[in-house]
Amino acid sequence: MLQPVFEYTKGMLPVETNYCPGCTHGISHRLIMEVLEEMDMLGNTIGCGPIGCSVMAHRFMNVDMMECAHGRAPAIASGIRRVHPDKLIFTYQGDGDLASIGTAEFIHAAARGEHITTFFINNAIYGMTGGQMAPTTLIGQKSTTTQTGRTVAQAGAPMRVCELVSTLDGAVYVERVALNSPANINKAKKAVKRAFDVQEKKLGFSMIEFVSTCPTNWGLSPLEAIDFLNEKMLPYYPLGVFRSPEGGQ
Amino acid sequence: MSGKVLMKGNEAFSEAAIRGGCRYYFGYPITPQNEIPEYMSRELPKHDGHFIQAESEIGAIMMAYGAGAAGGRVFITSSSPGIALFQEGISLMCSAQVPTVILTVSRCGPGIGGIQPGQADYFQATRGGGNGDYRVPVFAPSSVQEGVDMVYQAMELSDKLRNPVMIFTDGLLGQMMEPVVMPDFVPVPKSDEIRKGKPWALTGYGKDDSKRNTVTSLRIVPDVLEKYVHGLFEKYEQAEKELCRVETFDIEDADMVIVAFGTVARITKEAISMLKEQGIKVGLIRPISLWPFPYDVFNKISPKTKVVISAELSMGQMIQDVELGIAKRFPVRLINRTGGTIPTSLEIAERAKKIYEEIGG
Ligand SMILES: Cc1ncc(C[n+]2csc(CCOP(=O)(O)OP(=O)(O)O)c2C)c(N)n1
Numbered sequence: 034m035l036q037p038v039f040e041y042t043k044g045m046l047p048v049e050t051n052y053c054p055g056c057t058h059g060i061s062h063r064l065i066m067e068v069l070e071e072m073d074m075l076g077n078t079i080g081c082g083p084i085g086c087s088v089m090a091h092r093f094m095n096v097d098m099m100e101c102a103h104g105r106a107p108a109i110a111s112g113i114r115r116v117h118p119d120k121l122i123f124t125y126q127g128d129g130d131l132a133s134i135g136t137a138e139f140i141h142a143a144a145r146g147e148h149i150t151t152f153f154i155n156n157a158i159y160g161m162t163g164g165q166m167a168p169t170t171l172i173g174q175k176s177t178t179t180q181t182g183r184t185v186a187q188a189g190a191p192m193r194v195c196e197l198v199s200t201l202d203g204a205v206y207v208e209r210v211a212l213n214s215p216a217n218i219n220k221a222k223k224a225v226k227r228a229f230d231v232q233e234k235k236l237g238f239s240m241i242e243f244v245s246t247c248p249t250n251w252g253l254s255p256l257e258a259i260d261f262l263n264e265k266m267l268p269y270y271p272l273g274v275f276r277s278p279e280g281g282q
Numbered sequence: 283m284s285g286k287v288l289m290k291g292n293e294a295f296s297e298a299a300i301r302g303g304c305r306y307y308f309g310y311p312i313t314p315q316n317e318i319p320e321y322m323s324r325e326l327p328k329h330d331g332h333f334i335q336a337e338s339e340i341g342a343i344m345m346a347y348g349a350g351a352a353g354g355r356v357f358i359t360s361s362s363p364g365i366a367l368f369q370e371g372i373s374l375m376c377s378a379q380v381p382t383v384i385l386t387v388s389r390c391g392p393g394i395g396g397i398q399p400g401q402a403d404y405f406q407a408t409r410g411g412g413n414g415d416y417r418v419p420v421f422a423p424s425s426v427q428e429g430v431d432m433v434y435q436a437m438e439l440s441d442k443l444r445n446p447v448m449i450f451t452d453g454l455l456g457q458m459m460e461p462v463v464m465p466d467f468v469p470v471p472k473s474d475e476i477r478k479g480k481p482w483a484l485t486g487y488g489k490d491d492s493k494r495n496t497v498t499s500l501r502i503v504p505d506v507l508e509k510y511v512h513g514l515f516e517k518y519e520q521a522e523k524e525l526c527r528v529e530t531f532d533i534e535d536a537d538m539v540i541v542a543f544g545t546v547a548r549i550t551k552e553a554i555s556m557l558k559e560q561g562i563k564v565g566l567i568r569p570i571s572l573w574p575f576p577y578d579v580f581n582k583i584s585p586k587t588k589v590v591i592s593a594e595l596s597m598g599q600m601i602q603d604v605e606l607g608i609a610k611r612f613p614v615r616l617i618n619r620t621g622g623t624i625p626t627s628l629e630i631a632e633r634a635k636k637i638y639e640e641i642g643g
Pocket of ligand 1: 084085086087103126127128129130131154156158159160161162167
C-alpha cells in the first residue's frame with residue numbers, strides 16, 4: 034500500500050495565494066496552520082489579519098478570521114479574548130503594521146499580558162504599498178522613501194522589536210526565528226508551537242518574529258534575497274529566545 | 283424594573299448598558315465621562331463582564347470591534363476629542379457590519395477645546411469623520427431617564443442592524459443627577475451559545491469548517507464593493523423609515539418655531555413658556571433621532587409661522603438639517619452659544635423675541 038509522505042495541511046485552504054515568488058509570507062502561514070492542525074485546534078482558533086501584503090490571509094488560513102485596521106490587530110484580539118476565554122487567538126502582522134502604526138496597540142497588549150500570540154513578519158520594508166521604509170529597514174538599505182539608503186541622521190536606527198517587547202513582564206514568550214533554510218524553518222515551527230502552548234496555559238503574551246524576505250521590493254531575486262537576509266538582517270536581528278517562562282529574559 | 287433611584291447621568295447610562303446585556307466595556311479616561319469607565323470597571327465584573335482601560339480611544343474602539351465581531355454586546359463611551367479617534371473604528375464597523383453602542387458625552391471644541399457641555403459634534407456624530415459611505419443611527423436624549431432608555435434599547439438595535447448606534451449626550455446630562463427607573467436585565471448568552479443568535483460571529487467553527495466565519499472590510503474589486511455598499515444602503519434606507527423620532531408641540535399654530543435637541547431643548551421649553559406669557563405663540567421641534575433627521579415634521583409647520591430658529595451649542599450645525607427640512611419656505615435663524623456657556627431660558631427667550639421683531643412679527 035502507498036503511504037502518503039507529505040500532505041497539504043487542512044489549515045491552508047486550497048486556493049492560490051497572492052504572494053510573489055520568494056516571499057516568505059506563505060511559509061509562515063503554513064507553519065502556523067500546520068501547528069494548529071497538529072494541536073487539533075483549527076476549529077477553536079480565531080485569527081486577526083493585518084493590513085499589508087497578507088491582508089487576504091483570511092482567504093488562505095482555515096480558521097475563523099477577521100480583517101483588522103492597519104496596526105490594530107492586538108487591540109482587536111484583546112476584545113475577542115474577553116468574549117472567548119478558551120479559544121486560541123493570534124494576530125499576524127507586518128513590520129509597518131506592528132512596529133509603526135500599531136506600536137501602541139502591540140506594546141499595550143504585551144504589557145497587559147494578553148493571552149494572545151502575535152506573529153510578526155519582519156521583511157524590513159512596506160511590501161504592499163510598494164517598498165517604502167519600515168521601522169525595521171536597515172541602515173544603508175534602499176527603499177522608495179530612502180532612495181540613497183536609510184541614514185540614522187534622517188530616519189533614526191531600525192527598531193529591534195523582540196528586544197523592546199522583552200522588557201515587559203507581560204510578554205512571557207518572545208522568540209526570533211528566520212525563514213532562510215529548512216533547518217531554521219523547522220525551528221520556526223517549534224517556536225510557533227511553544228508560543229501557542231504558552232497561550233493555552235494562559236501564561237501571558239507570546240510573540241514570534243519571523244525574519245522574512247521581500248525579493249520584489251528589495252529588488253533582488255529570491256536566492257539573492259536569502260543572501261541579504263543572512264548577511265544583512267541576521268547580524269542586526271539576532272535569532273534566539275528573548276524571553277520564556279522557564280528562563281526569564 | 284427598579285424603583286425610582288437618584289443617579290448621575292453617566293452612572294445611569296452605564297447601568298442601563300449592563301441591564302441591556304453589555305458585558306464588554308473598553309474605555310480611555312476623558313472628562314466629562316470619567317464616571318462611566320469607573321462605574322464599568324467596578325460593576326461589570328459582578329456580572330461576569332469585562333472591562334479594559336485601553337491605551338487610547340483607538341485601542342478602545344478596536345477592542346469593541348473585536349468583541350463585537352466575536353459576538354459580545356459592547357458599550358464604549360468618550361467625549362469629543364476621543365470620539366474623533368473613534369472615527370476609524372466607526373467606519374470599519376459599519377463596513378464589516380459589527381454592532382456596538384457608542385455614547386458621546388460631548389464637550390467643546392475645536393481641538394482640545396474645553397470640558398464644558400457642547401453640541402458642536404453634531405456633524406461628527408451625524409456625518410461622521412470616518413472614510414466612505416456609511417451611516418450611524420444617532421439618538422439625543424434630553425433627560426437622564428430618556429438617555430437610560432435609549433442606551434438600553436440601542437443594545438438590541440445595534441445587534442439587529444449589525445451597525446454601530448450612537449447616543450449623543452453632553453457634559454450637562456452626563457454630570458447631572460435625576461431620578462430614574464431602571465429597566466430589567468436581559469439574559470446574556472454564554473461564549474458557546476453565541477453562534478445560535480449570531481451565526482456570523484467569530485467563535486471558532488468547531489468540527490465543521492464549512493461553518494467558517496470571516497469578518498472583513500476590504501473589497502478590492504470595484505463591482506463587488508459597489509454592490510456591497512448598495513446592500514448597506516438598503517439597510518440604512520429601512521432604518522431611516524423605522525428609526526426617525528421627534529417630539530413637537532404647537533407647530534401647527536405658531537408664530538415662531540424653535541428647533542432644539544438634548545440639553546438645549548430642555549431650556550427652550552422654559553423659554554417658550556416665557557414667550558407665551560408675552561403673547562408670542564412658539565412651537566417646538568425636538569429631534570430625538572439626529573440621524574435619521576426628522577425632515578418630514580417641518581411640513582407640519584403652519585404657513586402663518588414667521589420664522590424658524592435653530593437653537594444650538596455650536597456655531598450652527600443642526601441648522602443645516604433644519605434648512606433642508608424648511609426648504610426655503612420660512613426664514614431660518616440661529617440662536618447659539620459655544621465654548622461651554624449654556625444659555626439661560628431667559629437668554630433664549632429674549633434673543634428669540636428680538637429675532638421675531640426684526641422679522642416683522
Ligand atoms: C490607516 C492606513 N494607513 C496606511 C495604509 C496603507 N498601507 C497599506 S499596507 C501598508 C504597509 C504594510 O507594510 P507591512 O506592515 O510591513 O506589511 P507587508 O506588506 O510588508 O507584508 C500601508 C502603509 C492603510 N491601509 N491604512
